[in-house]
Amino acid sequence: MIITLTNQKGGCGKSTVTMNLALGTAALNYNTALIDTDEQKSCIETLQDFPKTNLQLFEAGKNVGELVEKIKNKFHFIFIDTPPHSHNIMYNAMAVSDFIIIPLQASPLDIKSAKRTIDACEKVEGKINQKIPCYFLLNRVNPRTKLSKEIGTYIRELYTIPLLQSRLHNRVAYAQSLMYGKSVIEHNRSSDAALEVTKLLREVHRLFQSKNGK
Ligand SMILES: Nc1ncnc2c1ncn2[C@@H]1O[C@H](COP(=O)(O)OP(=O)(O)O)[C@@H](O)[C@H]1O
Ligand SMILES: [Mg+2]
Numbered sequence: 706m707i708i709t710l711t712n713q714k715g716g717c718g719k720s721t722v723t724m725n726l727a728l729g730t731a732a733l734n735y736n737t738a739l740i741d742t743d744e745q746k747s748c749i750e751t752l753q754d755f756p757k758t759n760l761q762l763f764e765a766g767k768n769v770g771e772l773v774e775k776i777k778n779k780f781h782f783i784f785i786d787t788p789p790h791s792h793n794i795m796y797n798a799m800a801v802s803d804f805i806i807i808p809l810q811a812s813p814l815d816i817k818s819a820k821r822t823i824d825a826c827e828k829v830e831g832k833i834n835q836k837i838p839c840y841f842l843l844n845r846v847n848p849r850t851k852l853s854k855e856i857g858t859y860i861r862e863l864y865t866i867p868l869l870q871s872r873l874h875n876r877v878a879y880a881q882s883l884m885y886g887k888s889v890i891e892h893n894r895s896s897d898a899a900l901e902v903t904k905l906l907r908e909v910h911r912l913f914q915s916k917n918g919k
Contacts, residue, residue: 706913707773707783709802713822714815715789718808718844720747721879723786728752728888729906731760735781738762742769742798743788755886767793773801782913792825799829804912805839806869811846811856816863823866838912842905843872848897871905874898 708726710719720743727739727748740763741748749762761780765772773783785798799805807822809815819841826839841860846853853872860868873879874897882892889898 706781706804706916707777707785707802708804708806708909709785709787709798710806710808711787711795711799711822712807712809712819713789713795713825714818717810717815718873718879719789720751720786721883722806722808722842722844722873723784724748724752724883725879725888725890725902726906726909727760727782727784728757729890729902730782730784730910731757732888732891733906733910734759736779738776738780738783740765740769740772740783740785740798742766742791742794743786744791745788748786751883752886757886765794767791767797769794770797770801795822795825796829796832799826799837800833802837803916804909805837806842806909807839807866808842808844809860811843811852813859816856816860819864823864839866841866841868843868845875846872848874869905869908871901871908873901873905 710723712719727737731737737760739748742765749764752762787795787798807819809819830837857868876898878889878896878898882889889902893899
């Protein structure tokens, strides 16, 4: 299953979520690839000194589609991190994806600006003449705030794209764990961050199972 994490807005958590999903999936014994298509190479630079069983890192640019074709039979899961502004890379990654996840911060500014990413996704769907399931993921939500309750309704009023049930909150663990090349789960299995990423992994893996008719 090929999942692209994308949003033309920088700083919404694409790389953080990609790394946690890839590390978490590899730790569950799935053969996992992470393709970093951002020229800043955040994922590669963060993880390259911490080799993991079942996880292979790849770099790509506009050729991401060809790379996916070449490696896809070797992996259960391929996660693709995308850059904020390169349209071609984003389009090419979307075109080879089974699912797209759009991380969003819980603010009207970020939510409104997601429209451009959704338009891009629709353009790709038109080009390949195929629907690509697309989901929003709320990230950096401040726990126990009124906003955290209101934001789901706000999104549903603006878009028809579904929101994943799991959401990630604003927690230092996301930065801290990656200093050691670890997911929040490896870093501290019983932390709140680990629990929410575990829930997200289950939800993403369920999408995989339903796609494969299991
Ligand atoms: N859930 C979170 N809680 C706290 N900080 C986060 C969270 N997700 C991302 N961050 C931080 O936000 C910043 C931007 O995240 P990043 O993953 O680089 O976004 P993007 O790849 O979309 O530009 C980083 O400093 C990262 O550590
Ligand atoms: Mg990034």
